[in-house]
Amino acid sequence: MKKSFLFTPGPTPVPEPVLAALSQPIVNHRSSEFKEIIGGLRSELKKVWQTQNEVLILTCSGTGAMEGAISSTLKKGDRVAVVNAGKFGERFSKIAKAFELELDEIKVEWGSAVTIKQIEAGIQKAPAAFCFQINETSTGTLHPYQEICEWVRKKYPDCLLIVDGITAVGAMSIATDKLGIDILISGSQKAFMLPPGLAFASISQRALEKMKSSTLPKFYLDFAREHKSILENQTAFTPAISLIIALQAALKMMNQEGLENVYARHTKLSQSTQKALLAMGLKTATHSPSVACTTMYLPNGIDGRKLLKKIEADYGFRIAGGQEQWEGKVIRLSHLGFYTAFDLISALTALSRALLKEGYSHKTEDVLKTFIETYNL
Ligand SMILES: Cc1ncc(COP(=O)(O)O)c(C=O)c1O
Known part of the structure; x- marks a missing residue:
């Protein structure tokens, strides 16, 4: 399925x-x-x-x-x-x-x-x-x-x-x-x-x-x-x-949910995703991250277009990539709207496993641990 x-x-x-x-x-x-x-x-x-x-x-x-x-x-x-x-x-x-x-x-x-x-x-x-x-x-x-x-x-x-x-x-x-x-x-x-x-x-x-x-x-x-x-x-x-x-x-x-809680959820999702991707070893593409999506440079040698297509084909996750000069170089992982911490945990797992398959070394469990601890789940 x-x-x-x-x-x-x-x-x-x-x-x-x-x-x-x-x-x-x-x-x-x-x-x-x-x-x-x-x-x-x-x-x-x-x-x-x-x-x-x-x-x-x-x-x-x-x-x-x-x-x-x-x-x-x-x-x-x-x-x-x-x-x-x-x-x-x-x-x-x-x-x-x-x-x-x-x-x-x-x-x-x-x-x-x-x-x-x-x-x-x-x-x-x-x-x-x-x-x-x-x-x-x-x-x-x-x-x-x-x-x-x-x-x-x-x-x-x-x-x-x-x-x-x-x-x-x-x-x-x-x-x-x-x-x-x-x-x-x-x-x-x-x-x-x-x-x-x-x-x-x-x-x-x-x-x-x-x-x-x-x-x-x-x-x-x-x-x-x-x-x-x-x-x-x-x-x-x-x-x-x-x-x-x-x-x-x-x-x-x-x-x-309460508007204040909606805003707090977005902030927490953004901060936790940011930290989890840093724990994956990725480099942040912006020093002023928005609550809408987390943008990170992909590791050298990884073609973002191919990676994102593969993540969609293998795991069903549609993650946004970069546009124009950033095409193929960055990912933009969304946490805007109807998302919970568990949704992001799934997306981070898919991204991590796909990167491992491409030979990019890191530990999925470190990424997830960082997310869970930052979110205070
Ligand atoms: C900040 C910002 N401005 C404008 C737009 C364009 O909106 P639309 O695609 O609905 O015309 C977008 C769409 O992603 C956006 O994120």
């Missing part, structure tokens, strides 16, 4: 109560029943985002929300500053270029977290928007998001702070309003334990004001229209109804 295990930092595994909710009959999205569902979700999402403002529920992937955040708020000729420390930072730059905006790109070496010094050096002129990731998932790096938000708010009080929390919201506590974040984005297929298809974006009063003078082209991803709709417990167009119904089940699970 072969069983499949998903260990990618998106899409992430979907728990049974959520799967069951996904199979419920479709209701019409203009019905009072659906309005009630949206009404309930509005207050639940505000709790997760720690905001008094609305959190839009969009039917698109996370990138759609990144694009909409820019196209809905900015004007032709506006300047944006973007932290580019990997694939997803680069995506903000690409979106800014697609809309022909002036761009200050703060390029950071892969695996490093940006510093305020680098930001200061990279900004030429006051930006209309500052965009960055909390977790740069392509390298598994956590940026010092609180420090960045504080700095931007102080230095550029009118600047829109557009934050990609796609692999952060729901996995760590982020005080949207306190930090002065204008738009905090996330996606369903990450900590929210749902299939892909929904994105979320909180909208501050400052962002709403900016929307009034926005001149960039937009139609489907028009946050002003979506904001008006959600105030009436609606979405502008036909949403992914099943995903929205299942979002209730996912949030119920998160609330039953």
Whole structure:
């Protein structure tokens, strides 16, 4: 028998109560029943985002929300500053270029977290928007998001702070309003334990004001229209109804565990996985590891692409590898969303046994012992 295990930092595994909710009959999205569902979700999402403002529920992937955040708020000729420390930072730059905006790109070496010094050096002129990731998932790096938000708010009080929390919201506590974040984005297929298809974006009063003078082209991803709709417990167009119904089940699970416990579990899984992989003799690829995934260099001489294919074929574990310059060189072991310590123990065992077969010497029992002791199982 072969069983499949998903260990990618998106899409992430979907728990049974959520799967069951996904199979419920479709209701019409203009019905009072659906309005009630949206009404309930509005207050639940505000709790997760720690905001008094609305959190839009969009039917698109996370990138759609990144694009909409820019196209809905900015004007032709506006300047944006973007932290580019990997694939997803680069995506903000690409979106800014697609809309022909002036761009200050703060390029950071892969695996490093940006510093305020680098930001200061990279900004030429006051930006209309500052965009960055909390977790740069392509390298598994956590940026010092609180420090960045504080700095931007102080230095550029009118600047829109557009934050990609796609692999952060729901996995760590982020005080949207306190930090002065204008738009905090996330996606369903990450900590929210749902299939892909929904994105979320909180909208501050400052962002709403900016929307009034926005001149960039937009139609489907028009946050002003979506904001008006959600105030009436609606979405502008036909949403992914099943995903929205299942979002209730996912949030119920998160609330039953308790959000603080969800965050603590992510922190413990991240720290224990990090230590276990170091005990395996692997080298960390980032000095600021995120709670979403643990990124490690593979030993010299091991082809990551072949190794990961073999782990999937032999043991059924789908573990993420590196992208672009890191392709074949790193692994990104996910602990984002529906994972327990025992899931990670299985994945670490599979990785360890596969590496042993490739002739990489270490002891599986040392790896597991380190994990168990660090997690305090
Ligand atoms: C930090 C971050 N930003 C953006 C994205 C893109 O999201 P999507 O693939 O849902 O468009 C991802 C996806 O992994 C991500 O991790």
